[in-house]
Structures are given as C-alpha cells and as structure tokens.
Amino acid sequence: MNTTSEVLPVREKIGYSLGDLAANLIFQTLVTFLAFFYTDVYRIPAATAATIIFVVGLLGAFVFTPVVGILADRTRSRWGKFRPWILWTAIPFGVLSLLAFSTPELGERGKVTYALVTYTLLMLVYAANNLPYAALSGVLTGNMAQRNSLSSYRFVAVMIAQFVIQVLLLPLVLILGDGDRVQGFHNAMMLFAVVGTVFFLITFFTTRERVVPTAEQGSSIGQDLRDLARNRPWLVMLALTVLVFVTLALKGGMYVYYFQYYLSEPALAAFLDGIGFNRAIAGLNAALTGVGLTEFRWPQDAPTSAFSLFNAGGIVFMIVGIGFSRRLADRFGKRDVFGGALLVSTLFMLAFYLYPPDAIGLVFASQILHGFFYGITIPLLWAMIADVADYSEWRNNRRATAIIFSAMLCGLKVGLSVGGALVAGILAHYGYDAALQAQSPATVGGIRLAISLYCSLPFLAGVALLFLYEINKPLETRIERELAARRAGQPA
Structure with missing residues (x-):
C-alpha cells in the first residue's frame, strides 16, 4: 500500500x-x-x-x-x-x-x-x-x-x-x-x-x-465472514449499534409530538418569556430593522419555538460532553466510559415520564443533562468499532476493516429503520389521528411512554451487552503493543 x-x-x-x-x-x-x-x-x-x-x-x-x-x-x-x-x-x-x-x-x-x-x-x-x-x-x-x-x-x-x-x-x-x-x-x-x-x-x-492499495492480504470473503462470526466483540458492537440507533430514531422522531400534544402550550409560552427568549428575538428584530434589514420571522407558536430551543440545548451540551470523552477513555478505557455514560444519560430520559405537562424547566434540564452524558459516548462508539478491527487482526493475523465497518453501517441502518418505524407504529397503536387538534388521553399517554420508557429500553439493553464486550483498558493496551511489534517484525 x-x-x-x-x-x-x-x-x-x-x-x-x-x-x-x-x-x-x-x-x-x-x-x-x-x-x-x-x-x-x-x-x-x-x-x-x-x-x-x-x-x-x-x-x-x-x-x-x-x-x-x-x-x-x-x-x-x-x-x-x-x-x-x-x-x-x-x-x-x-x-x-x-x-x-x-x-x-x-x-x-x-x-x-x-x-x-x-x-x-x-x-x-x-x-x-x-x-x-x-x-x-x-x-x-x-x-x-x-x-x-x-x-x-x-x-x-x-x-x-x-x-x-x-x-x-x-x-x-x-x-x-x-x-x-x-x-x-x-x-x-x-x-x-x-x-x-x-x-x-x-x-x-x-x-x-x-x-493507492495493493492486492489485499490472502483471505476470501467466506473466511472474513467466518472470522466475524467468531468475533464476540464484533457481535456485541453490531447489536449495540442497532440498539443505540433505534433509540436515536425513536426519540428524535417522537419529541415533536411530545411538544405538540403533551406539554402545556401556555406553560411553554410562559417558559420562553420567563427565560427572556421572546425578548431576545424582539431585540434581534429591532436591531435588524434599525439598520434597514428585514426582521427575523421566528414562529409565534410556543411548541415550535420551545422544541427548537430544546434541541439546541441538547446539541450544545452533547458537544460539551464530547470534549470530555477522550480524556475519560484514556484513563478508564472506552468500554467502561461508554457504558457508564450511556447508563446515566438513560436515567435522564426515563425522568421524562415523571414530569407533568407544565414542568417545562425540568424537561429542559433533563434534556441538557441527557445530552451531556450521551455526548461522551458519541466518539467512543466508532472508536470501539475500530478497536474491534484491531482485535480481529490481533487474533486472526488478517485485517478486515472494511467488512467490519460496512456491517456496522448495516446495523446503523437497521436501527434507524426500526426506530423510525416504531415512531409511526406506536402512534398508530395508541390511536393517533393527525386530523385532530387534540389527541385522546390514550394517545398522549403513548407519546409520553415512547419518549421515556420505550426510548430507554434499547439503551439499557446496550449497557447490559457491554458486560460481554471483552476489550477493556488492559486488553486495549496489549493489542496495541503486540500489533505494533508484529508489524515491525519483532516478537510481541
């Protein structure tokens, strides 16, 4: 190469x-x-x-x-x-x-x-x-x-x-x-x-x-597949990838219904006004029109505005969490940091079930804390998949990075497909009718369950799966050292 x-x-x-x-x-x-x-x-x-x-x-x-x-x-x-x-x-x-x-x-x-x-x-x-x-x-x-x-x-x-x-x-x-x-x-x-x-x-x-790659090392597609089937960390990561993206698709698709039909619109409006959001938009428009520009037309309905602000808070604190990820993983190992952060982030998702429709401040606080701890896991998932490729080479003396990553991409798409379908399927199961201004209590209860309990179950299953993932911090270090020696032609 x-x-x-x-x-x-x-x-x-x-x-x-x-x-x-x-x-x-x-x-x-x-x-x-x-x-x-x-x-x-x-x-x-x-x-x-x-x-x-x-x-x-x-x-x-x-x-x-x-x-x-x-x-x-x-x-x-x-x-x-x-x-x-x-x-x-x-x-x-x-x-x-x-x-x-x-x-x-x-x-x-x-x-x-x-x-x-x-x-x-x-x-x-x-x-x-x-x-x-x-x-x-x-x-x-x-x-x-x-x-x-x-x-x-x-x-x-x-x-x-x-x-x-x-x-x-x-x-x-x-x-x-x-x-x-x-x-x-x-x-x-x-x-x-x-x-x-x-x-x-x-x-x-x-x-x-x-x-520009040269001819690949001598192994057939069948041999690569057999290696994968015997690679327990790969099997764990494949299942974990599916579970993580089921939750991401489910909660991502369901939050808009949660804001539209469960949370109190007057409480959302009062919250936006209380934190100065509406004044900030008004001040921005005054500044724009003051210099001869067209004002920024932010939507007036409280659910849309609050939903956008809710997502913004989660994303910002995900970025903050990502900033802590590498240092924590260097000290404690990717597996343990990933599992611990995923568990804590799940607890803040479960908390959504406890909040009444007017507890807007608690909803936003839980989203921020969930975003921070989930952010810690974001770079670790793909780093762990790369570790699985090293593990496969370490065990089999053959590297199959592409097939490992392509299989994980399949897992990602399966998770997104299942999670996306669950959004519509859960709504249908609980009698959602898009033509209604207000949904039935059963439908609203289903939406509430979806963004708390149902979203949490795949994450909790992922945390449990990590007990079967054997690449901890000591094994990471050993694999890195022995592969480096092997590639240099030295005894491990």
Missing part, C-alpha cells in the same frame, strides 16, 4: 467535511421528521408510514449498502475509486431529497405509492453517495494524525447540520411556507437540495485520493 505523510491542506479538509454537512442535512431530516412529515403533512396513515419506513430501511441496509460497497471497491477511473461516486450522485441526491418531501395530490393509494417510490430511490442514492464518501477518508492520506484531524473537521460539519435540522427546520418550514407547513417543507427541502448538491461538488473538486 502506498501511504503518505503529506499534510492535508485546510482547504481539502473543509471541502471533504462539506460532503458530510450536505448528506446530514437530509439524513437528520429523515431521522427526525420523516414520520411527522408522512403523518401530519402528507396525511398518510401512521401504520402505513411505519411500514414504508421499516421496509425501505431494511432494503437499504441489506441490499443497497452491500451492493454499493462491492461496486465501489471495484471502481476504476481517472478520478480514483470513491470520488466519482460523489460526483455521479450529487444532482440525483438533491433532486430525490426534494421529491421525497413533496406532496402531490394523488389520492390515498397514489400518496402511498409516491412515498414508497421516492423514499426507496432516495435510500438507494444515499447509499451510493455515503458509503464511498466514508471510504474516501481512508485514501486522502495514510497519516493517522491527519486522518484524526480530518475527522474533527467532519464532526464539526455533522454537528452544524444537526443543529440546522433539529433547531431551525421547523421554524424554517413555518417561515418559508408563510405558515403553510406543506409549502414550507417543500421550500426548505429545495434549499437543502441546492446547498447539498453544491457542497458535494465542492467535495469532489477539492479532494484527491493519495493512498
């Missing part, structure tokens, strides 16, 4: 990270708002929406992802192996993102068919874009320090996209649609589609593949 110690220019790091920002504008929208869009905007029955999200998600995990991985590994072009896929999918990604969130009047059966076809095509193009994009980071440079730096730029881009979607999307929908959510979603997605397409093209033109 041809590796290089060349320092990546900042321009290339930014250019690469813009690709993840573009992808996450759509990915975060799907995770957080797809069920809401289908049920409340496009008016598809909740049970039908659950089926679409679940079936297409599994198709993406078990068909689209492995097929694209096989094809991308065998791509040969003057631009390299992975960059061409970003170029080829840039425009289709933008077009399908817009189509998937459009609302043509086609009748009940036609709507379901339209949603199924557009979501399936979007998932196909997403796989064709995202897998090669992820692989590209491994061939821009062979220098590990530069790869770590590149990952930092990429993570910042992901958090920006998450902030835009979870904090600003609903306000943008109301603003761009002038109160009409249907038109607002269409206009917002058109904006994201254009920005995303441009960012993908920037990624293509600003990056260069420098690491």
Whole structure:
C-alpha cells in the first residue's frame, strides 16, 4: 500500500467535511421528521408510514449498502475509486431529497405509492453517495494524525447540520411556507437540495485520493465472514449499534409530538418569556430593522419555538460532553466510559415520564443533562468499532476493516429503520389521528411512554451487552503493543 505523510491542506479538509454537512442535512431530516412529515403533512396513515419506513430501511441496509460497497471497491477511473461516486450522485441526491418531501395530490393509494417510490430511490442514492464518501477518508492520506484531524473537521460539519435540522427546520418550514407547513417543507427541502448538491461538488473538486492499495492480504470473503462470526466483540458492537440507533430514531422522531400534544402550550409560552427568549428575538428584530434589514420571522407558536430551543440545548451540551470523552477513555478505557455514560444519560430520559405537562424547566434540564452524558459516548462508539478491527487482526493475523465497518453501517441502518418505524407504529397503536387538534388521553399517554420508557429500553439493553464486550483498558493496551511489534517484525 502506498501511504503518505503529506499534510492535508485546510482547504481539502473543509471541502471533504462539506460532503458530510450536505448528506446530514437530509439524513437528520429523515431521522427526525420523516414520520411527522408522512403523518401530519402528507396525511398518510401512521401504520402505513411505519411500514414504508421499516421496509425501505431494511432494503437499504441489506441490499443497497452491500451492493454499493462491492461496486465501489471495484471502481476504476481517472478520478480514483470513491470520488466519482460523489460526483455521479450529487444532482440525483438533491433532486430525490426534494421529491421525497413533496406532496402531490394523488389520492390515498397514489400518496402511498409516491412515498414508497421516492423514499426507496432516495435510500438507494444515499447509499451510493455515503458509503464511498466514508471510504474516501481512508485514501486522502495514510497519516493517522491527519486522518484524526480530518475527522474533527467532519464532526464539526455533522454537528452544524444537526443543529440546522433539529433547531431551525421547523421554524424554517413555518417561515418559508408563510405558515403553510406543506409549502414550507417543500421550500426548505429545495434549499437543502441546492446547498447539498453544491457542497458535494465542492467535495469532489477539492479532494484527491493519495493512498493507492495493493492486492489485499490472502483471505476470501467466506473466511472474513467466518472470522466475524467468531468475533464476540464484533457481535456485541453490531447489536449495540442497532440498539443505540433505534433509540436515536425513536426519540428524535417522537419529541415533536411530545411538544405538540403533551406539554402545556401556555406553560411553554410562559417558559420562553420567563427565560427572556421572546425578548431576545424582539431585540434581534429591532436591531435588524434599525439598520434597514428585514426582521427575523421566528414562529409565534410556543411548541415550535420551545422544541427548537430544546434541541439546541441538547446539541450544545452533547458537544460539551464530547470534549470530555477522550480524556475519560484514556484513563478508564472506552468500554467502561461508554457504558457508564450511556447508563446515566438513560436515567435522564426515563425522568421524562415523571414530569407533568407544565414542568417545562425540568424537561429542559433533563434534556441538557441527557445530552451531556450521551455526548461522551458519541466518539467512543466508532472508536470501539475500530478497536474491534484491531482485535480481529490481533487474533486472526488478517485485517478486515472494511467488512467490519460496512456491517456496522448495516446495523446503523437497521436501527434507524426500526426506530423510525416504531415512531409511526406506536402512534398508530395508541390511536393517533393527525386530523385532530387534540389527541385522546390514550394517545398522549403513548407519546409520553415512547419518549421515556420505550426510548430507554434499547439503551439499557446496550449497557447490559457491554458486560460481554471483552476489550477493556488492559486488553486495549496489549493489542496495541503486540500489533505494533508484529508489524515491525519483532516478537510481541
């Protein structure tokens, strides 16, 4: 393998990270708002929406992802192996993102068919874009320090996209649609589609593949699969990945209903006024109009404003938690820090069940504390998967990094599909009716259970699974030392 110690220019790091920002504008929208869009905007029955999200998600995990991985590994072009896929999918990604969130009047059966076809095509193009994009980071440079730096730029881009979607999307929908959510979603997605397409093209033109692999070490696909089947840490991490993303999709998709139908609107309005949020928006608008600019049209309804602020608090404190992650893991080991932080973050999710509709301050405090402790786990999940690749090489004298990571991506998609389908499925089970201004007590109770108990169960199962994960701090150190000696041709 041809590796290089060349320092990546900042321009290339930014250019690469813009690709993840573009992808996450759509990915975060799907995770957080797809069920809401289908049920409340496009008016598809909740049970039908659950089926679409679940079936297409599994198709993406078990068909689209492995097929694209096989094809991308065998791509040969003057631009390299992975960059061409970003170029080829840039425009289709933008077009399908817009189509998937459009609302043509086609009748009940036609709507379901339209949603199924557009979501399936979007998932196909997403796989064709995202897998090669992820692989590209491994061939821009062979220098590990530069790869770590590149990952930092990429993570910042992901958090920006998450902030835009979870904090600003609903306000943008109301603003761009002038109160009409249907038109607002269409206009917002058109904006994201254009920005995303441009960012993908920037990624293509600003990056260069420098690491050219030679023939792989001698092992067949069958041998790699047998190694995986005997790799208990890999099995644990696969199950853990599924469980984590089930919860992320479930709570991400259900919070909007919690604010809309469970929390007291007068209490939300009083909370926003009491913390000075409304005064801050008024002051901002006064400053804008004072210099001749148009005022910032923040939505007036309290649930939308509070929901956006709620997400903002969680994201900010996730970033704070991430800042503590590396130092804690260096001292105590990834496994123990991940399990402890995941358990504490789950306790703050469970607390939501105890809060009455007017306990807005407690709701926000729990979200902030949950975000902080969950933030500690965010970088550790993928670092632990990399440790599993080292563990496999240490045990089998064969490295199968790609197949380990691609399998984990399948687990991620399965988790998101199950969690997204659970949002619509739970709503259907408890009798949710999007046409009603106020839901029945049974429906509201189901929403309350979903964002507390049901969201907590996968996290708690993940904590229990970690007792079977044998790569603790001492074994981490041993694997690193012995692999280094083995690669240097010395006795371990």
